[in-house]
Amino acid sequence: MTKSQDKPGQVTRREFFGAIFGLSLVAMMAQFGSVLARFLEPVIEEGAFGTVVRAGRVEEFEVGSVNYFRQARFYLVRLEDGFLAEYRKCTHLGCVVPWIEEEGIFNCPCHSSLFTKEGEVISGPAPRPLDLFPIEIRDGVIYVDTGTIIEREAFHPDQLTPA
Amino acid sequence: MTTWSQRITRSRVWRSFFRHGWPDNPLDRSLVMTTNIFFHLHPVKVSRASLKATYSFGLGILATILFGILAITGTLIMFYYVPSTERAYEDIIFLQTKVPYGQLMRNMHRWAAHGMVLVVVLHMVRVFYTGAYKPPREFNWIVGVILLLLTLGASFTGYLLPWDQLSYWAITVGTNIAGYAPFIGPDLRMMLLGGVEVGQNALTRFYALHIMVIPGALLLLISLHIWRVRKDGGLAAQRKAEDSLNIVGEETL
Structure with a gap:
């Protein structure tokens, strides 16, 4: 993260927005992942083998x-x-x-x-x-x-x- | 927090990936761009004038993002689609009605395709009205024209794949129009359809063009196109700003 030597422990504006951006990115990837998993899960039709x-x-x-x-x-x-x-x-x-x-x-x-x-x-x-x-x-x-x-x-x- | 993040960034694995430090200084910021195969297509620094949203409207990058969406959703649709006259239509119905998020994938693919044609045309209009096609960018204009034709080609070939009445007659009409081209028309039509009318051969050929030939050519030419923007001196808006030397670096941002 960006250096914040001025006041140790204080979060700069850039760090704050960086973290928000990073978290949204993680949330977005998680959504993509769950959609992908559901989409690729084989669909077995009623009455076919497996049902x-x-x-x-x-x-x-x-x-x-x-x-x-x-x-x-x-x-x-x-x-x-x-x-x-x-x-x-x-x-x-x-x-x-x-x-x-x-x-x-x-x-x-x-x-x-x-x-x-x-x-x-x-x-x-x-x-x-x-x-x-x-x-x-x-x-x-x-x-x-x-x-x-x-x-x-x-x-x-x-x-x-x-x- | 600093200790474990430092342990990661100082590890041999991390440093074999990233041969530069955290981008909080001009050198490392340059290295981020120049040491990455994807980022190096983009310039290290851009002029403040070219960052103005109403100059480019971000149409080029929008077209690229739409291409990315099309590549991803298209690949996912391929998991459920067989390009056979027996199955194609049923597979699309199955995708839309039985597969979770199948309808979403198909609609994203369809609307992104419409959007890409629209955005590419608007991008071309923008380049024309800002005079960005003028030397030294005339070669990139030609690449852009080829990209427009490939985008239309991708749309046209994708049109046939659902194999419904709309597809069938649209391609019948479209290839008949191609047949009217002087000299090469009839041969071109035969080459596209792999026969005298729209059938299994046409579906096979359009599928191969749609999923491999055209996207491959697009990927190659989009890379060339973006890389050429950098090589030709960045966005054309930069020229006006050069007098004031108002180049955006970390100090001004």
């Missing part, structure tokens, strides 16, 4: 069935006691894991990780079962929140959402 997706009505899915939702990137599995929404992404290195209906398993083509219907690892390098998305059933309609990924160590019946 809450309407999967369908409960009675549309038979017990024991595995239904693939390609746009929303998950498998909707109906077991005896309820539903699981399993993320299609292999927990090993992120490949898309196809469901093999004839064998009743998920078989990852990249490094041959095999998963049960519940998503548990049968063999291969996958470190943990297939990840889950939370399911909510309202008025008989299944909604899957593809914005929240649940990692798990093993399959537990309490991960099921009862119909």
Whole structure:
């Protein structure tokens, strides 16, 4: 800052206006920064992967069935006691894991990780079962929140959402 | 307060950036300008006469600031815009309706573009009426004319990018006018459109011109233009003031 030797501790007019200018500059940059951050934050459209997706009505899915939702990137599995929404992404290195209906398993083509219907690892390098998305059933309609990924160590019946 | 600020300004990192002291004396103030790639375009000292707001109305610097706003908002719009006939219109709608501050960015880009054309023309008028185009500044006048044409070119190419009815027919009409130019007209029109009518090729070409070719040329020529002002002896108003040697330094400010 400009020297103010005359009276130590006294702020000169130039220092005062310099500080005001500096502070306004900081405030302006902060505003630009927040606008920039909001502007560049990805916009995810309603119903797309990353939002809450309407999967369908409960009675549309038979017990024991595995239904693939390609746009929303998950498998909707109906077991005896309820539903699981399993993320299609292999927990090993992120490949898309196809469901093999004839064998009743998920078989990852990249490094041959095999998963049960519940998503548990049968063999291969996958470190943990297939990840889950939370399911909510309202008025008989299944909604899957593809914005929240649940990692798990093993399959537990309490991960099921009862119909 | 002095201790930590001194610790910063005496650090090796700081002194590798700034090879001069705090600008509170004539030498360091000169060094601020001459050791900085951006500031060195500007003279170290200016005459009091050229500081009078009603002499230049600050139109040149206004045009430069508008160019800066256009470059920043334009770059941000590029984050959401794909120059394809399938997507361009949808992307603009998406930008305006879904992206936070998207409408603001587009409007800033649009109004700054209109403003830049207006300001550049007024700047030219000012230079003409103050006789600032006369030797030794005649070369800079020519650079200024090229800058005017580039500004209009940027506006024209940007016009097509929203890919709505207004854009489409404006460019159809505009390129047909270009087609009437003697000798080169029809070829020029084909070169601009990349075909016989406005389509994907035209959109691709106008996009490349709008975001790269014209702004690049503008940046280069604006730098040359401002640097030439200094090299040609500062603002033309200085000449009148030189008799009284009323040069503004730190003493008079």
